[in-house]
Amino acid sequence: MRIMLDAGHGYTTPGKRTPDGMSEYEFNRAVAQYTKGLLEDYQHVLVYFCHEDERDVPLQERTDKANRLKVDGYVSIHANAYGTGWNNAGGIETYIYKTRPKEAAELAHEIQHRMTSRTGLRDRGVKTADFHVLRETSMTAVLVECGFMTNQKEAGLLRADAFRRMCAEAIATAISYTYKLKKSAPSPADQQLFKVQAGAFKDKSKAEEVAARLKKAGYEAMVLQIKH
Numbered sequence: 001m002r003i004m005l006d007a008g009h010g011y012t013t014p015g016k017r018t019p020d021g022m023s024e025y026e027f028n029r030a031v032a033q034y035t036k037g038l039l040e041d042y043q044h045v046l047v048y049f050c051h052e053d054e055r056d057v058p059l060q061e062r063t064d065k066a067n068r069l070k071v072d073g074y075v076s077i078h079a080n081a082y083g084t085g086w087n088n089a090g091g092i093e094t095y096i097y098k099t100r101p102k103e104a105a106e107l108a109h110e111i112q113h114r115m116t117s118r119t120g121l122r123d124r125g126v127k128t129a130d131f132h133v134l135r136e137t138s139m140t141a142v143l144v145e146c147g148f149m150t151n152q153k154e155a156g157l158l159r160a161d162a163f164r165r166m167c168a169e170a171i172a173t174a175i176s177y178t179y180k181l182k183k184s185a186p187s188p189a190d191q192q193l194f195k196v197q198a199g200a201f202k203d204k205s206k207a208e209e210v211a212a213r214l215k216k217a218g219y220e221a222m223v224l225q226i227k228h
């Protein structure tokens with residue numbers, strides 16, 4: 001399956017930062033990066049980004065790319081804000097389009113549930129909105145707000161690498177659950193391999209003779225030349 005991760009905004013987007021100066025994009029892009037890494041541990045998954053570090057990619061360009069590539073799912077990653085100064089608004093919320101498409105609602109509930117249970121932040125629920133990225137995408141699309149930049153405690157979390165990884169794990173697990181993804185086989189380095197040697201010969205033909213006898217007896221035999 002193909003999934004597009006959308007880290008909202010750009011480094012230089014006006015506003016869109018904590019009262020003490022962290023840009024929302026810095027958080028969004030880190031979570032997108034970690035989520036991509038986690039999703040690539042599953043079989044048959046291709047992950048695309050529609051954001052770029054060099055500029056704030058316009059919303060139309062982001063959704064056009066998703067539609068052109070015909071991805072199966074679109075997940076937009078954001079951090080929330082209430083006003084511009086510090087206040088107590090807080091928690092996590094996930095958005096789907098106002099017509100409540102069933103597949104998007106399922107994915108959104110999985111993300112919302114995993115995000116709140118992992119982080120322990122307030123559950124503000126799955127909500128509907130007429131956001132561009134939800135309206136103009138022709139596939140399952142959700143937008144997750146991972147905490148408030150204007151909440152001093154949550155802003156601290158949004159800066160923390162451990163919290164960013166936690167969000168990525170929640171999002172990747174929700175996607176893998178919703179799309180029934182299977183983990184890839186472990187790499188050869190992770191697999192244990194035990195070999196049995198049946199003989200060591202100076203003469204290659206003698207080795208081949210033993211290998212032939214073993215094969216006849218039903219074993220998988222191989223002659224290896226080992227240099228000392």
Ligand SMILES: [Zn+2]
Pocket residue numbers: 008009016024078079
């Ligand atoms: Zn945002």
